[in-house]
Amino acid sequence: MVSGEKGRLLRWWFFFLLLLSPLAALFVNLLNDNLGADPAKVIVKELGFWAITLLWLTLSVTPGIKLLGWRWLMSFRRMLGLYTFFYAVLHLLSFATFLVGWRWDILLTELTKRPYIVVGSLALLLLIPLTFTSTKAMQRRLGRRWKKLHSLVYPISLLAMLHFIWQIRSDFGQQLIFAILLAILLGYRLYLNRRS
Amino acid sequence: MSKRLIREALNIPSSEITSESIYKQRRRLIQAAMSAAILPAFAYPSFARAAGYEIPDDLPRYPGPAWLRQKLASAVRNPDLSVSDELAPYYHIITHNNFYEFGTDKRDPARYAQNFKTDPWKVEISGEVAKPGNYNLEDILAPHALEDRVYRLRCVEAWSMVIPWLGFPLADLIKRFEPTSKAKYVHFTTILDKEQMSEQRSSFGTIDWPYVEGLRMDEAMNPLTLMAVGVYGNALPPQNGAPLRLVVPWKYGFKSIKSIVRIHFSETMPETSWNVTAPSEYGFYANVNPAVDHPRWSQATERQLPSSLLSPNIVDTLPFNGYADQVAHLYKGMDLAKWF
Numbered sequence: 001m002v003s004g005e006k007g008r009l010l011r012w013w014f015f016f017l018l019l020l021s022p023l024a025a026l027f028v029n030l031l032n033d034n035l036g037a038d039p040a041k042v043i044v045k046e047l048g049f050w051a052i053t054l055l056w057l058t059l060s061v062t063p064g065i066k067l068l069g070w071r072w073l074m075s076f077r078r079m080l081g082l083y084t085f086f087y088a089v090l091h092l093l094s095f096a097t098f099l100v101g102w103r104w105d106i107l108l109t110e111l112t113k114r115p116y117i118v119v120g121s122l123a124l125l126l127l128i129p130l131t132f133t134s135t136k137a138m139q140r141r142l143g144r145r146w147k148k149l150h151s152l153v154y155p156i157s158l159l160a161m162l163h164f165i166w167q168i169r170s171d172f173g174q175q176l177i178f179a180i181l182l183a184i185l186l187g188y189r190l191y192l193n194r195r196s
Numbered sequence: 197m198s199k200r201l202i203r204e205a206l207n208i209p210s211s212e213i214t215s216e217s218i219y220k221q222r223r224r225l226i227q228a229a230m231s232a233a234i235l236p237a238f239a240y241p242s243f244a245r246a247a248g249y250e251i252p253d254d255l256p257r258y259p260g261p262a263w264l265r266q267k268l269a270s271a272v273r274n275p276d277l278s279v280s281d282e283l284a285p286y287y288h289i290i291t292h293n294n295f296y297e298f299g300t301d302k303r304d305p306a307r308y309a310q311n312f313k314t315d316p317w318k319v320e321i322s323g324e325v326a327k328p329g330n331y332n333l334e335d336i337l338a339p340h341a342l343e344d345r346v347y348r349l350r351c352v353e354a355w356s357m358v359i360p361w362l363g364f365p366l367a368d369l370i371k372r373f374e375p376t377s378k379a380k381y382v383h384f385t386t387i388l389d390k391e392q393m394s395e396q397r398s399s400f401g402t403i404d405w406p407y408v409e410g411l412r413m414d415e416a417m418n419p420l421t422l423m424a425v426g427v428y429g430n431a432l433p434p435q436n437g438a439p440l441r442l443v444v445p446w447k448y449g450f451k452s453i454k455s456i457v458r459i460h461f462s463e464t465m466p467e468t469s470w471n472v473t474a475p476s477e478y479g480f481y482a483n484v485n486p487a488v489d490h491p492r493w494s495q496a497t498e499r500q501l502p503s504s505l506l507s508p509n510i511v512d513t514l515p516f517n518g519y520a521d522q523v524a525h526l527y528k529g530m531d532l533a534k535w536f
């Protein structure tokens with residue numbers, strides 16, 4: 001293991017590229033016409049899947065530190081959060097471009113009339129203030145209020161879960177896994193709260 | 197940059213160019229087909245060739261059982277009941293399927309159904325008919341000449357395709373088995389085969405297998421209602437519902453049940469799979485209706501496949517999927533928002 005400043009930098013780049021790789025893989029598959037007869041839908045779903053996965057990973061940082069003692073995780077919490085936002089924004093953009101073709105009439109009804117999209121949009125909207133207050137400077141400036149603001153991540157995760165659950169058709173295996181993981185991640189916070 | 201992206205940048209619909217760019221994907225599909233001993237480019241008489249359907253050489257063809265080939269080859273086009281829209285490419289039709297028994301991804305059926313055994317095949321005819329029984333598919337098909345019909349298919353998920361089916365009117369089949377006066381509805385059942393169909397084994401499924409669909413008798417007797425055994429001039433691929441499926445072009449695709457093993461006649465309305473699974477989302481009738489949205493999908497428009505990435509092929513959805521002239525009278529006086 002490389003230590004010191006150089007090791008930290010190496011680790012940063014490693015995680016940075018690792019979390020970018022799902023997008024790179026999607027891109028390579030697209031260029032190779034590897035996404036099937038309807039790449040539009042596949043792209044939207046993949047990006048949504050990575051957005052929720054990264055959100056769950058962001059939520060895993062605190063339990064990871066407290067339960068496993070992996071303190072180094074802390075320096076990647078911001079990166080995980082920003083990547084969540086990044087994939088969620090690409091998810092929305094690919095929906096608006098590849099599926100809706102920026103037809104404003106359709107986009108407007110989709111964003112207001114489909115319950116699963118309304119909660120998805122709300123989740124994305126709430127991610128915006130978190131994204132723009134994610135810097136160390138902002139953290140210092142906001143002080144105690146920063147923590148309060150960033151506990152928005154809990155309702156956001158519930159909205160994202162609901163967004164996913166409302167898409168269940170003939171099989172809920174995936175949704176069940178994400179729901180169990182979320183129950184553990186949020187349950188652990190409740191447990192910590194109770195104790196203190 | 198791939199040819200497709202260039203094409204899309206130039207805004208050329210992909211169907212205008214035989215897309216050699218999907219080559220790799222095809223290779224994989226062919227490998228799957230080869231392992232199932234469905235060889236591409238068989239020397240068999242084919243309606244596809246006669247009708248001039250473009251099936252790229254590198255995609256698998258499905259000749260069907262020997263006894264069916266002559267029948268397929270002597271099919272004739274029914275111009276009166278065909279639409280003149282441009283066909284979806286063969287590639288799209290055989291790789292983009294909702295056949296949940298084989299997986300929930302659109303690409304799953306083409307991946308996992310290649311070894312699905314569709315011959316020999318039996319169909320049980322039961323209920324309110326004079327001639328119930330368990331028949332070989334060959335005997336069921338024997339008296340029927342096949343027609344080639346180009347239909348629009350509109351999925352409830354707001355995408356659509358134009359597909360050339362080979363089949364015969366369901367009405368002709370029904371008459372042979374002489375339904376009684378009590379036969380008000382027709383039920384259809386897909387095969388239940390947990391060994392071959394992975395989703396039927398899933399512990400987290402929402403559908404109580406086997407898949408069941410149904411029609412009112414007058415819907416079943418409408419000349420548009422087709423029993424299909426082929427597509428694009430060949431036999432049905434397993435992922436498209438081989439060896440026998442229903443095609444009801446004015447209803448959402450899920451009504452057009454695949455791989456049928458039972459046709460049952462009764463006085464009571466069948467409990468159809470999606471309707472039972474989510475009654476507020478899927479009605480028994482499921483007529484294509486741009487005025488009544490699904491909770492998740494607007495039904496006012498549809499993405500007609502093939503759809504290019506940068507300019508999705510969005511078109512307005514028509515009442516009864518464009519077949520209003522032929523079928524609207526069936527629902528006279530009914531509130532279609534209530535009976536969705």
Ligand code: HEM
Nearest residue numbers: 045048049051052055088092095117120121123124160164
């Ligand atoms: C404006 C915001 C959003 C819109 C318009 C939107 C829209 C969509 C659409 C259209 C789908 C595909 C549904 C289908 O298969 O028919 C989808 C799937 C999905 N979205 Fe979103 N979404 C939004 C925000 C989010 C956010 C914030 C997250 C997570 C943090 C998310 C996670 C997902 C997931 C996990 C899926 C399912 C992927 C799969 O099936 O594998 N979405 N979304």
